[in-house]
Amino acid sequence: MYWRRWHSVNVARWMFCAFVAMSVSSVSFSQDAGCEAVAAGQRDECAEKAMKAADRVLNDSYDAVIDRAGFRYIFQYQSRHEEHKAFLDRLKNSQRAWIKLRDSNCRLEGFENEWDTTSYSADLNRCAAKMSLERALYLDGILPAH
Template sequence: MNVARLMFFAFMAMSVSSVSFAQDADCEAVAGQRGECAEEAMKAAARVLNDRYEALIDRAGSRYIFQYQSRHEEHKAFLDRLKNSQRAWIMLRDSNCRLEGFENEWDKPSYSADLNRCTAKMSLERALYLDGILPAH
């Protein structure tokens, strides 16, 4: 891996962690609205993840259709694997977040906030991961 890619990944990791930290700090500042804040953080992270997912689809189109001179079969195969991977990741994320929130399961507001915080955190991590696949040259 070249130095530029390493620097890019380090920057992205810091960006994801700083967004996550800022969300946590903002939620802590609004003591009575932690549940709503965690839900907003989850929605914001979902938007980031969706944007990164769409960007990867665009990069795949650029690579397999334009750069590699119209390799439509490879493009379709990549998109199929991407969709399967994303579906499997969503199942893993949901399972992990239910596990993380298990202690608060009987307390619905706390459980919901735990799930939303976990979903936001894992979604930002997944967005970073997707950025590393088929990087733009």
């Protein structure tokens, strides 16, 4: 009984990781190749789409960490609710701090084009997409499935 549940959870995690890997590569491709190949007026729209796709990948990775923490709580920390809550609080605080860092770094990267609102917006979106995908990969490594 326990093995079947463990096996089905691990298969689901493997499938999720494969999906995330495909999403990351497709977003990276659209960010690198697709946005540079379009006309200058469409780069902002393309970069915005890449940023939104990367944000979805990031949110999925964040939710997956919470799911993995819940799974660990059920099987390992049943009598230690405080540890589970402390982990979730630290995760939330870490994510909030990272968002501030990402936004600050992206404003710095786009500084040269700040006067050109279209280029600046595209720079911010490209930077946010890149950093969000990097953060998603980092979150995927937190509390890995055994």
